[in-house]
Every structure is written in C-alpha cells, then in structure tokens.
Amino acid sequence: xxxxxxxxxxxxxxxxxxxxxxxxxxxxxxxxxxxxxxxxxxxxxxxxxxxxxxxxxxxxxxxxxxxxxxxxxxxxxxxxxxxxxxxxxxxxxxxxxxxxxxxxxxxxxxxxxxxxxxxxxxxxxxxxxxxxxxxxxxxxxxxxxxxxxxxxxxxxxxxxxxxxxxxxxxxxxxxxxxxxxxxxxxxxxxxxxxxxxxxxxxxxxxxxxxxxxxxxxxxxxxxxxxxxxxxxxxxxxxxxxxxxxxxxxxxxxxxxxxxxxxxxxxxxxx
Numbered sequence: 317x318x319x320x321x322x323x324x325x326x327x328x329x330x331x332x333x334x335x336x337x338x339x340x341x342x343x344x345x346x347x348x349x350x351x352x353x354x355x356x357x358x359x360x361x362x363x364x365x366x367x368x369x370x371x372x373x374x375x376x377x378x379x380x381x382x383x384x385x386x387x388x389x390x391x392x393x394x395x396x397x398x399x400x401x402x403x404x405x406x407x408x409x410x411x412x413x414x415x416x417x418x419x420x421x422x423x424x425x426x427x428x429x430x431x432x433x434x435x436x437x438x439x440x441x442x443x444x445x446x447x448x449x450x451x452x453x454x455x456x457x458x459x460x461x462x463x464x465x466x467x468x469x470x471x472x473x474x475x476x477x478x479x480x481x482x483x484x485x486x487x488x489x490x491x492x493x494x495x496x497x498x499x500x501x502x503x504x505x506x507x508x509x510x511x512x513x514x515x516x517x518x519x520x521x522x523x524x525x526x527x528x529x530x531x532x533x534x535x536x537x538x539x540x541x542x543x544x545x546x547x548x549x550x551x552x553x554x555x556x557x558x559x560x561x562x563x564x565x566x567x568x569x570x571x572x573x574x575x576x577x578x579x580x581x582x583x584x585x586x
Contacts, residue, residue, distance in 0.1 A: 363403040364560065366391055367422035369410040371505035372476075373530040374584040375428040383407070386584040390445065391426040391551065393576050394567035400560070409504045411478030414439055417554055424560065425552030428524060430480045432547075440555050442564040444548035445577075450484050451528035452540045453513060453521040460519050462540045469494045471519035474501045474509035480547055481522040510535055526585060 368376045368387060376385040383405055395402045406422050413425045417439055430448070431441045452468070454460050462468055465488065473495055475481035482502060489495045501518055503509040509521045510531050520540065523531075524547070528539050551568075553561045571577045 362399060363401045364395070364423035365403050365406055365421075366395075366424050366426050367406045367408055367413050367416050368425070368427045369408055369413060369505075371507045372410075372428055372524075372527055373534075375527065376426070386446075386580055387426040387428060389580050389583070390571070390577070391424070393571045393580070394551075394564055397567035397570040398563040400563055409478075410476055411504075413478075414552065417552055420554075423553070423557075424564065427552075428527070428549050429552050430524075430547040431550040432480070435552070438555065439552045440557065440561055441550035441552055442561060443568055444550050445568055446526070446549040448524045448526055448547045448549065449545050450481055450522055450543040450547075451525045452543065453510065453523060453528050453531060453537050454519070454540045455513050455516065456536045456538055458516075458519070460540075462520065464541065465489065465492075465494060465543060468520060470499070471495065472499045472501065472517075473520050473522060474503055474512055474518045475522045476506045476509060477502045477504055479506075479523070480545065481524065484522050484543065484545070506531075510537060513537060529585075 368383070368385075370376050370378045370383060370385075372385075374385055375387045376383065378384070388405070392402060406416065408416055410427060413422075413427055413429070414435065416422050417425055425439075428446070428448075429435070429441075431444060435441075452462060454462070460471065462471075468489060473485055473489070475485055485495070485500050490497055490500065501509070501512065503512075506521070506523055506527060509518070509523075512518045513521050514536055521528075521537075522543075525539075525542060531537055532539060551564050553564065568577075
C-alpha cells in the first residue's frame, strides 16, 4: 500500500533516535546483508549507514556542522518508506565512496552518483532518480566564452576526482588532444575547483548541470555551454545486495507517487 504520510526529517530523526548522528563519521560499521548467521533477518540488521560526499550542492553540502541537500532528504524519505532504518551518515571524498561500500563501511551511497558501466562492474544501483548532463563553468570576469568542447583547446580545466566531469576530461578532452594532462587539475571537492576558477587559477570547470546551476546562483560564475551526456543518478548498493536494492526501488517509487519527490525537487532546485 502506498504510504501517504509526508516525510518529515525531524520526525524521522526523533522516531529513529539518531538525531545528532547524521553527520557522524567513523561509525563502527554497518549492518551487512541482514542475516544473523542462521538465515534469519534480525532487527539490528535492518539498520543501514549511508555515505555521501559533501561539496556537491544542492545534492549534498555542509551548513555549519549539518549535512544537507536533495540526496540527504531524498534518501531519508526513501528509507522511511521501507522496513530499513537509517542509522547515520558517513562522509567521504567522492572517489572513496565505492571502496567504502565494497568494504562494508557503508550500506548505500547517496551522492548524485551517475549510473555507468564502469561503476556497475563493482557496485549495484537503485533505479534512476535524477537526470543530468555536463556543464562548462567559466568565471564572469573572464573573456573566455567557449561554446563547444573544441573551444577548450589549450585551456586549464578543473573537475572533481572520480566524477563524470573528470571522465569527460580524461576520456574525451585529453585523448582528443584538446587539452593536455598538465592542463587538467583534479580536486577532491568541486567547491575548491570553483574557488580556483573565480580566483583565475583555471579557465573552466566541468561538472554536472544541476550542481553548476547551484554555483551560478551563489558565485560569480556562469555556464558557458552544456555538453549532453544523458546521465542518470542512482543510489549505490553493494553488488548482490538485492534485498536492499529492491527495498530502495520500492521506497523510491513510493515517494515519487505520494508527492514527496516533487516537494524535494521544489525545495532544492526551484
């Protein structure tokens, strides 16, 4: 039966007793696959730990000590619609999220992670929950105004390590001879890349379109053009964890049907 109750984060925190733990790092571990060794699913095993990479607004970022963003609210709402309980969040650099999942440090990734063949070789994904492309971000006080990838020839670029923005640089721009490896700067966080762009240390940043729009609203930068990649974001789960994968898909369908998803889109993107 479709849950009609509008998810409220405060109520969820109160109900699950994890208020104040959502931004905890260094949790002792996570639940694994939900069995006690005798094949019986235990109550404790229904607790899951989520991982994310702050610095990717509006999907995940820090406001003071609080972890906020579309992915944070959405995953909490999705989990609330399942029999699982969210025990807390772990924070990593983006490129460390998949290894953390594979090493049982976390149970699910909520980090605007594009579903692609390379990642799908080592982890599994939920159904897609957001569409995106790549944007080329430039500083407003710069004379540089590219309109296509070829215009980036000879320029210095930045992207966040492990993202599909970095893949555009490493898999397309460098092999095609548009930029050299020396002209590319990899960052642990897009905030640092945009700071370097504003300060004139690099000429452009390659990043996901909704995140680029968020920086345009807050920084002295603009989107020069969009490179169509047709990406879709999904929640990452351990390979073979079909029970959690199915639960997340069912929870995602629930929040899309009851209007919670559109409420969160309106909150973070409009």
